[in-house]
Amino acid sequence: MIQSLTDSLESHEDSAWAKVPNTSWIKAAAYHLRKRSAPTRLKWVKGHNGVVGNEEADKLVADGVNKPTPDDIDLAVPPIFDLSGLRLSMLTQASAYAFISSIPPSPPSNRANINLDWIRATLVLKIIQHALLALRHINRREESDPHIWLKCRHPDIRHPIQTFLYKALHGAFRIGNFWNGIPQYTQRAHCASCNKSLESMDHILIDCENMAISTIWSLAQQTWPTAFGPWPVIHLGLILGCGSIALPNQDDKSKTRTGPSRLLRILISESAHLIWVLRCECSIQGINHSVDGIKTRWHNKITQCLNLDHHMATRYNRKPVTKKLVQDTWQTVLIERLPSLEEDWITNPEVLVGITLTRSPI
Numbered sequence: 385m386i387q388s389l390t391d392s393l394e395s396h397e398d399s400a401w402a403k404v405p406n407t408s409w410i411k412a413a414a415y416h417l418r419k420r421s422a423p424t425r426l427k428w429v430k431g432h433n434g435v436v437g438n439e440e441a442d443k444l445v446a447d448g449v450n451k452p453t454p455d456d457i458d459l460a461v462p463p464i465f466d467l468s469g470l471r472l473s474m475l476t477q478a479s480a481y482a483f484i485s486s487i488p489p490s491p492p493s494n495r496a497n498i499n500l501d502w503i504r505a506t507l508v509l510k511i512i513q514h515a516l517l518a519l520r521h522i523n524r525r526e527e528s529d530p531h532i533w534l535k536c537r538h539p540d541i542r543h544p545i546q547t548f549l550y551k552a553l554h555g556a557f558r559i560g561n562f563w564n565g566i567p568q569y570t571q572r573a574h575c576a577s578c579n580k581s582l583e584s585m586d587h588i589l590i591d592c593e594n595m596a597i598s599t600i601w602s603l604a605q606q607t608w609p610t611a612f613g614p615w616p617v618i619h620l621g622l623i624l625g626c627g628s629i630a631l632p633n634q635d636d637k638s639k640t641r642t643g644p645s646r647l648l649r650i651l652i653s654e655s656a657h658l659i660w661v662l663r664c665e666c667s668i669q670g671i672n673h674s675v676d677g678i679k680t681r682w683h684n685k686i687t688q689c690l691n692l693d694h695h696m697a698t699r700y701n702r703k704p705v706t707k708k709l710v711q712d713t714w715q716t717v718l719i720e721r722l723p724s725l726e727e728d729w730i731t732n733p734e735v736l737v738g739i740t741l742t743r744s745p746i
């Protein structure tokens with residue numbers, strides 16, 4: 385205490401009292417000492433050693449602790465004695481960081497903010513519930529909430545799509561209801577494409593009747609090999625939880641079909657993200673996409689994934705397990721288009737030139 389009121393006082397004030405415990409008490413004591421016109425001398429004495437002043441102080445402490453109601457002690461410091469902020473000449477990166485960290489977050493400024501937080505929290509819970517339900521159906525087992533959060537950063541999913549899924553899981557995109565509380569911007573709450581519905585992630589990725597959604601999801605379905613089983617029903621829970629997809633083995637339900645699970649993860653994540661990108665281009669830049677343009681962009685994205693996998697598997701000194709994973713992911717897709725595909729397609733890049741990954745619609 386003496387140290388805080390003497391040697392350390394100036395440095396505490398220079399650093400805006402960052403990380404100093406009992407600040408309000410020390411500041412109040414320093415104020416009362418400074419207010420005195422006479423000099424004050426402080427002397428350290430050994431505690432519980434028969435020194436009269438110390439013993440009397442201990443008694444007062446004991447009396448204070450036993451009081452049924454605590455005294456109302458005035459710790460107020462008049463502004464003229466209260467130094468605030470940091471001394472610029474003493475500022476270091478560490479002290480600035482400590483100061484900023486010590487500032488408590490400001491309370492929500494109005495009712496609208498509280499409502500928005502509440503709506504967002506409810507939305508996140510709802511999205512997670514949908515994802516859990518979708519995964520229970522697909523994986524034939526229960527997944528946990530943390531699993532969904534962690535797996536939205538699955539390495540099979542490209543980085544920009546990982547960020548998209550993470551933000552969508554948080555309900556962090558400025559869509560739909562976000563704009564309803566903002567005067568002059570309420571028209572943004574509605575879908576720019578069909579102009580009738582309140583926008584939501586469900587509407588943007590699945591429900592809207594624009595060409596991008598129907599074209600892209602049918603391309604994804606046409607790429608999914610029939611040998612891998614039926615194409616799943618696409619809904620928001622499955623899209624946002626696609627990092628956790630683990631299709632069970634038919635014979636042994638505890639084992640996962642690695643290749644098909646990986647292909648489904650890639651098809652769903654790439655398709656959903658492309659729909660989102662096209663939606664942003666349409667509503668922000670006013671671009672109208674043709675069906676052929678949409679098809680080309682989707683094909684380019686999926687072919688990029690195939691080519692990247694191909695490079696990954698054939699790089700010098702690559703482990704056989706990587707080659708097997710890439711083969712398990714794409715071989716069935718390729719064989720359905722090229723029945724004469726050689727076993728060594730992975731080391732022979734020419735076979736993939738100009739290949740169309742989609743089947744004709746059934």
Ligand SMILES: [Zn+2]
Binds near residue numbers: 578579580581587593
């Ligand atoms: Zn719409």
